[in-house]
Amino acid sequence: xxxxxxxxxxxxxxxxxxxxxxxxxxxxxxxxxxxxxxxxxxxxxxxxxxxxxxxxxxxxxxxxxxxxxxxxxxxxxxxxxxxxxxxxxxxxxxxxxxxxxxxxxxxxxxxxxxxxxxxxxxxxxxxxxxxxxxxxxxxxxxxxxxxxxxxxxxxxxxxxxxxxxxxxxxxxxxxxxxxxxxxxxxxxxxxxxxxxxxxxxxxxxxxxxxxxxxxxxxxxxxxxxxxxxxxxxxxxxxxxxxxxxxxxxxxxxxxxxxxxxxxxxxxxxxxxxxxxxxxxxxxxxxxxxxxxxxxxxxxxxxxxxxxxxxxxxxxxxxxxxxxxxxxxxxxxxxxxxxxxxxxxxxxxxxxxxxxxxxxxxxxxxxxxxxxxxxxxxxxxxxxxxxxxxxxxxxxxxxxxxxxxxxxxxxxxxxxxxxxxxxxxxxxxxxxxxxxxxxxxxxxxxxxxxxxxxxxxxxxxxxxxxxxxxx
Amino acid sequence: xxxxxxxxxxxxxxxxxxxxxxxxxxxxxxxxxxxxxxxxxxxxxxxxxxxxxxxxxxxxxxxxxxxxxxxxxxxxxxxxxxxxxxxxxxxxxxxxxxxxxxxxxxxxxxxxxxxxxxxxxxxxxxxxxxxxxxxxxxxxxxxxxxxxxxxxxxxxxxxxxxxxxxxxxxxxxxxxxxxxxxxxxxxxxxxxxxxxxxxxxxxxxxxxxxxx
Ligand code: SF4
Numbered sequence: 001x002x003x004x005x006x007x008x009x010x011x012x013x014x015x016x017x018x019x020x021x022x023x024x025x026x027x028x029x030x031x032x033x034x035x036x037x038x039x040x041x042x043x044x045x046x047x048x049x050x051x052x053x054x055x056x057x058x059x060x061x062x063x064x065x066x067x068x069x070x071x072x073x074x075x076x077x078x079x080x081x082x083x084x085x086x087x088x089x090x091x092x093x094x095x096x097x098x099x100x101x102x103x104x105x106x107x108x109x110x111x112x113x114x115x116x117x118x119x120x121x122x123x124x125x126x127x128x129x130x131x132x133x134x135x136x137x138x139x140x141x142x143x144x145x146x147x148x149x150x151x152x153x154x155x156x157x158x159x160x161x162x163x164x165x166x167x168x169x170x171x172x173x174x175x176x177x178x179x180x181x182x183x184x185x186x187x188x189x190x191x192x193x194x195x196x197x198x199x200x201x202x203x204x205x206x207x208x209x210x211x212x213x214x215x216x217x218x219x220x221x222x223x224x225x226x227x228x229x230x231x232x233x234x235x236x237x238x239x240x241x242x243x244x245x246x247x248x249x250x251x252x253x254x255x256x257x258x259x260x261x262x263x264x265x266x267x268x269x270x271x272x273x274x275x276x277x278x279x280x281x282x283x284x285x286x287x288x289x290x291x292x293x294x295x296x297x298x299x300x301x302x303x304x305x306x307x308x309x310x311x312x313x314x315x316x317x318x319x320x321x322x323x324x325x326x327x328x329x330x331x332x333x334x335x336x337x338x339x340x341x342x343x344x345x346x347x348x349x350x351x352x353x354x355x356x357x358x359x360x361x362x363x364x365x366x367x368x369x370x371x372x373x374x375x376x377x378x379x380x381x382x383x384x385x386x387x388x389x390x391x392x393x394x395x396x397x398x399x400x401x402x403x404x405x406x407x408x409x410x411x412x413x414x415x416x417x418x419x420x421x422x423x424x425x426x427x428x429x430x431x432x433x434x435x436x437x438x439x440x441x442x443x444x445x446x447x448x449x450x451x452x453x454x455x456x457x458x459x460x461x462x463x464x465x466x467x468x469x470x
Numbered sequence: 471x472x473x474x475x476x477x478x479x480x481x482x483x484x485x486x487x488x489x490x491x492x493x494x495x496x497x498x499x500x501x502x503x504x505x506x507x508x509x510x511x512x513x514x515x516x517x518x519x520x521x522x523x524x525x526x527x528x529x530x531x532x533x534x535x536x537x538x539x540x541x542x543x544x545x546x547x548x549x550x551x552x553x554x555x556x557x558x559x560x561x562x563x564x565x566x567x568x569x570x571x572x573x574x575x576x577x578x579x580x581x582x583x584x585x586x587x588x589x590x591x592x593x594x595x596x597x598x599x600x601x602x603x604x605x606x607x608x609x610x611x612x613x614x615x616x617x618x619x620x621x622x623x624x625x626x627x628x629x630x631x632x633x634x635x636x637x638x639x640x641x642x643x644x645x646x647x648x649x650x651x652x653x654x655x656x657x658x659x660x661x662x663x664x665x666x667x668x669x670x671x672x673x674x675x676x677x678x679x680x681x682x
Contacts, residue, residue, distance in 0.1 A: 035501075038503035042505075132560070149585060151655070155655055155656050158659075161662075161666055163644070254679035254682060258679045262677070265677065321485075322488065325486070416560075418498065435492070443496070
């Protein structure tokens with residue numbers, strides 16, 4: 001039999017039907033949140049349809065939930081439109097059913113891409129979809145996971161299937177040893193710097209190589225999370241012992257004999273030697289420095305030791321005008337050393353970097369220090385209630401609050417600023433999230449994407465610093 | 471879904487690469503539980519000078535006179551001319567909903583982000599990929615000539631300029647069929663119910679833990 005990539009194995013094993021070059025693929029896990037689902041449930045209702053398999057659905061509220069005021073319950077949600085959306089998810093799940101539901105303020109609630117894996121609701125070999133582009137995160141488990149639009153949410157609810165065309169396969173091979181202070185986030189940004197935000201368009205990316213094998217599941221999730229920022233709908237990592245160890249004893253992971261049966265299947269979820277990739281990109285882990293974005297697209301990124309680039313040196317006219325626009329929006333001068341850029345706010349959170357390992361890394365930097373006087377707000381927003389509880393059990397919350405950070409309730413928060421956590425016009429933020437688009441963290445807000453340790457170090461110094469020197 | 475066959479309409483040039491879905495429809499409008507009414511807030515942060523929130527009377531807001539969609543000559547445009555990687559970022563279908571509600575039926579660009587591209591088809595809107603030089607040419611022509619209209623013919627897979635110059639584009643057969651006939655995807659998939667059931671049974675046998 002021909003050698004197959006992990007992507008081939010995942011895709012081919014879910015094809016229900018093929019016609020005109022499009023395949024109907026079966027979906028094993030459907031993650032649902034409050035923002036992209038109401039219109040889908042409404043569509044089902046109008047058409048008199050029922051979910052095909054409600055027990056494939058795992059739902060939580062995250063995008064639009066407040067991170068303060070929980071003591072007042074639902075009444076604490078000042079924004080009535082947000083409250084309606086959160087309550088609409090409640091009523092839809094009640095009406096249509098789900099395998100698991102972590103409503104607003106539940107101890108299991110959190111960002112959907114943090115919740116799925118930590119509950120063991122994301123498993124190797126699954127097809128996973130969610131009405132959210134960062135669904136690529138779940139590919140870290142050797143799953144085929146990608147974001148879908150609301151019409152497709154309705155389609156999956158109604159039919160358990162999705163119409164898909166097979167993507168091309170890209171292998172991103174990262175070998176070597178990551179240096180001190182260099183994290184999965186830096187690897188993700190370095191990859192985007194290399195291939196661009198459209199580099200992965202039309203591809204499913206597999207991340208491989210010794211540096212990837214060396215990452216924890218948290219790190220692999222950070223990397224796969226950012227596959228979409230490289231233009232790829234799906235990112236993935238082959239299954240190994242790290243994957244299996246992470247899943248053991250997770251609430252929704254199989255148990256007993258089923259576990260053994262599952263593990264023996266999961267171990268086959270690796271790309272075969274000699275499998276064909278349409279494109280191969282290689283990076284050396286040793287060359288990767290901590291990264292800081294300077295512009296309004298994740299590809300506008302440089303090492304922390306670098307400078308804001310100069311558009312005068314760009315030949316391509318479209319790129320050059322994009323750079324000029326970005327510099328103006330970001331309020332930056334060309335050739336400014338990155339470490340001279342002072343910041344106003346710090347955000348540690350999002351589905352990219354809000355897991356326990358991220359919080360530990362940031363806390364280690366913040367321990368015994370104080371945030372700089374120019375920092376107006378430094379937020380730590382754990383990815384889920386479980387992450388929050390774990391962090392509190394380890395005393396991380398105390399470290400953060402002693403240093404002057406605010407310790408908040410879980411949710412998406414200032415990653416997209418749908419709730420009250422946001423930047424004001426002109427404010428500059430060191431953020432561990434994934435998008436630095438114009439207005440992403442609040443209209444006129446200026447976002448610099450960094451790793452958790454870099455964000456914590458910037459909070460302490462008041463400007464970007466090279467974590468490798470600390 | 472509304473069918474798409476041919477369209478002749480005014481084109482508007484949005485000369486920026488990597489236009490993301492946050493720019494197409496800012497997050498505060500995603501709080502809505504409806505799928506209509508997003509048009510007045512398409513490109514909100516570029517289109518208006520103040521900060522927009524759901525529920526505002528958009529007709530009373532100060533508009534940005536420099537933003538291309540606001541120029542009098544482009545009022546009533548139904549074809550959006552864009553640059554590479556249009557629609558990157560989030561999966562929010564509110565982006566195509568907003569563009570469609572604004573009045574766009576076709577978007578022409580050298581490349582699109584995957585999820586956005588896909589979402590367009592679900593809403594009777596046609597995303598068209600032309601070669602970079604072709605898009606460049608259209609940009610030049612639309613900027614040079616007021617009232618510049620393009621004709622899009624889905625069944626012939628062509629975009630035709632006012633002088634009769636024609637560019638062809640490719641489109642997936644299944645999507646073309648659905649769009650030409652305004653077919654509901656769910657209805658089509660339901661025709662394969664038996665296959666889905668059969669697959670599901672065999673999948674359950676092979677990986678019972680998925681159904682636990
Ligand atoms: S944390 Fe940010 S990127 Fe992740 S799901 Fe929430 S809004 Fe999307």
